[in-house]
Amino acid sequence: MQTDSSFTFVLFGGTGDLSMRKILPALYEAHRAGMLEASGKIIAVARHEEDRNGYLQWVNEHVKAHVSKNGIDENAWSSFLERIEYVKLDLGKAEDFVKLRDAMQDLPGTRVFYLATGPSLFVPICRALASVGLNENARIVLEKPLGYDLRSSNAINDAVGEIFAEGQIYRIDHYLGKEPVQNLLALRFGNALFEPLWRREWVESIQITIAEELGVEARGDFYDNTGALRDMVQNHLLQLLSIVAMEPPHSMDSDSVRDEKLRVLRALKPIDPRDIGKVAVRGQYHAGVIRGASVPAYATEPGVKTDSATETFVALKVEIENWRWAGVPFFLRTGKRLADRVAEIVVNFRAVPHSALGSSAPRPGANRLVIRLQPNETIRLYCLAKKPGEGMNLSSVHLDLAFDQFFKEGQMEAYQRLLLDVIHGRLALFVRRDEQEAAWKWVEPILNEWAASGKPKPYAAGTWGPAAASAMLAQHDTCWLEEEN
Incomplete structure (x- = not known):
């Protein structure tokens, strides 16, 4: 129409x-x-x-x-x-x-x-x-990227702000235009089922992953001066985190949504430089094999310095200091040349406090919500059900919302939605300046510490990154989703 x-x-x-x-x-x-x-x-x-x-x-x-x-x-x-x-x-x-x-x-x-x-x-x-x-x-x-750090980002925003009012400026993050991200808002704020569970009392941990099989391709010059923390964490991952953790806005107008996202970003627990080794893992891919094909090491890619200390992988433990999320670890992860191309949000609910089911008691992670952003866009709710037959034997089952099967209308691509929003003057899915500043302020201690320290940990292309990323979760008696099997 x-x-x-x-x-x-x-x-x-x-x-x-x-x-x-x-x-x-x-x-x-x-x-x-x-x-x-x-x-x-x-x-x-x-x-x-x-x-x-x-x-x-x-x-x-x-x-x-x-x-x-x-x-x-x-x-x-x-x-x-x-x-x-x-x-x-x-x-x-x-x-x-x-x-x-x-x-x-x-x-x-x-x-x-x-x-x-x-x-x-x-x-x-x-x-x-x-x-x-x-x-x-x-x-x-x-x-993106809008600057290299907080100072350069502010310089660009100041200069652009002299010419265009904030309401004229659309800082685009295409992950916010993806259909499952929109459906996350619908699930949370349109259904009474989830709201009572969406808090520290019932959520054990949350994982947000954006993994790529590709390397830096023809962007070596750009990427070697940027790295995964600037390229993916400061914008995409922190924006997804703020959507997952935000309080219900009073409406879906642009400032109401962005005000709540900003509150999350400002509530992120500051990272003490002395603790960065415990809560942040950086890696760089070496030569390996992906889907049967050999791929080169990052340091041999065109445009990359042979002694580069640029990270191609980041894993972080993040905490939000507010009443809803205090004590719940958020694990963020992104990387290039990983084992699969996937972007997903995993909400792990706590186990029941007491099981009447004896040896068939539910295991950790039995109740979870998985929101898949790519390659196939789905929302999957995992729970336990009795297996057919004698005895009370439980098995993990799932309820699926596969958009391409449930809705007959074709899905709208993220850029299509966001470009239409620009044309129609809708700002809710675009990043406001104060959000961007809050994100830069939070990542800067990590950037500064890594700039002064040694090289990233190596990992073979075609794997899920350095072992230290798994060890970080093991300290909290959990693991990345793909490691459970």
Whole structure:
């Protein structure tokens, strides 16, 4: 169904990998589903010497492969391409931004500027947009990473904030747009069943994992100056943590949701530098085998320093100092070249205080909720049931919410949802500045300690990371989900 929100979507970095893999495919899916106002236009901006036809040929070659499993509807694809214009732009030339302003002059609706560029270009682009008056009636989307640490993040936010009001700034974290994350909110705040259990009295521990089989690919130069703590923990993992642990907001409007997330981030127990070795594990992958194929060590990847001390794996024990969660450990984990590609949230409920079932008493972890974000998006509730036959013998069973089986409508990809939210002016799923500052403040002691200490612990590609990550959980009489079997 059509919306009544006209827009002009300007995509900086219009020939880049992110635009080809995520942004343009998401806009195409929204177009095919009739979710974009018919008059809406897309202007791709890049330095390449192309005219519009040349750019559309580039899009045909590089975007179609990344469209969802629904494939391409050629009629919808042709009409989608009609939305697209191309402007060659050199950030160092003020006259090029005049050219962009002229290209947008007669286009209606809200202006959306998506900066699919490196963070070093955020401030120059914003200032150049303001110099030609394009910061009015506009929204600006900033991709991660937003800075290298708290100081650099504040510098970017200060500069962008001089040009755009906070309500115009959309700091994107695509994990917040995933369907299971939205359903986590629905489960928690739409069902009386879970609310009484969602607290320290009934939750033993919580795990949040984002694991990748891939290495750094062609991003060695970027990654070697970033690392897993900055690239994944400071944003994705802490955002997921705040969604899991937040108090019920009084409504789902943008500030109500983000206020509650901020309270969680501010309640994170500060990490004493002297304790970092006990609650934080960093690793770096060495050569190994993934799905039968040999893969090289991180230090031999293109763009990576041979003596690099950059971490490709992080595991953390996190505590939240408030009444709901005091004493409950949250275990966060992320890494590259791990044994599987998976993102999931595991809520382990406490065992019953007394079992009347004798030797068939429930084992730890028998009651749990697993929210799978990728590759297949599901929510699974584990409980115990009696096995058929003689005697009271128990077995673990599960109740599934598999979205692709239960709902006939196709699922919306994370970028599609978030781009539509930008166009419609919905901020709830975007990171507010004070959230970002709170996250940086919490991770900085770890960053500083690791910068001053030795190298990460090695782990073989195709495994689940350093053994120290498992030992950290063993101290709390638990283990990572995949280790139970």
